[in-house]
Amino acid sequence: MIKNIHHTAIICSDYKKSKHFYTEVLNLEIIKETYRAERKSYKLDLALNGNYIIELFSFENTPRRISRPEACGLRHLAFSVENIESAVEELQAKAIPTEPIRIDPITGKRFTFFSDPDDLPLELYEI
Incomplete structure (x- = not known):
C-alpha cells in the first residue's frame, strides 16, 4: 500500500x-x-x-504551534548527512546555531538539532 x-x-x-x-x-x-x-x-x-x-x-x-518541550504531534524533520561536523560547520558559517552533536544510544549514529525561522526543530542525522 x-x-x-x-x-x-x-x-x-x-x-x-x-x-x-x-x-x-x-x-x-x-x-x-x-x-x-x-x-x-x-x-x-x-x-x-x-x-x-x-x-x-x-x-x-497563523497561530503559533508549541514544538518544545516534547509537545504532541510531529516532532521534527530529519535530514541525512554523510559528515555531521562538515554539515554543522556549514550551518554555523551561515549563522545558524546547532545543538551539540550527540550519539543515538539505540543506533550509535551521531545527530544534532537546529531550528528553522519559526523555531521548528530540524535534525541532521549522520548516515
Missing part, C-alpha cells in the same frame, strides 16, 4: 525569511512557486537531490 513519504508540509510565519532559509541556507531546489491570490498564500514546492520533499506554505495570521 504505502510506498514512501512523498513530502512534508510546513506553514511559515514569514514567507520571505523561510524561503531564504530553505533555499539559500539548506540549499533545497525550487520546483515551483505559486501565489494563490484568493488565499493570500504562497506555496513553494522544494526538492532535495531531485526528490520532492517539502511544501512551504504562507497564510495570514
Whole structure:
C-alpha cells in the first residue's frame, strides 16, 4: 500500500525569511512557486537531490504551534548527512546555531538539532 513519504508540509510565519532559509541556507531546489491570490498564500514546492520533499506554505495570521518541550504531534524533520561536523560547520558559517552533536544510544549514529525561522526543530542525522 504505502510506498514512501512523498513530502512534508510546513506553514511559515514569514514567507520571505523561510524561503531564504530553505533555499539559500539548506540549499533545497525550487520546483515551483505559486501565489494563490484568493488565499493570500504562497506555496513553494522544494526538492532535495531531485526528490520532492517539502511544501512551504504562507497564510495570514497563523497561530503559533508549541514544538518544545516534547509537545504532541510531529516532532521534527530529519535530514541525512554523510559528515555531521562538515554539515554543522556549514550551518554555523551561515549563522545558524546547532545543538551539540550527540550519539543515538539505540543506533550509535551521531545527530544534532537546529531550528528553522519559526523555531521548528530540524535534525541532521549522520548516515
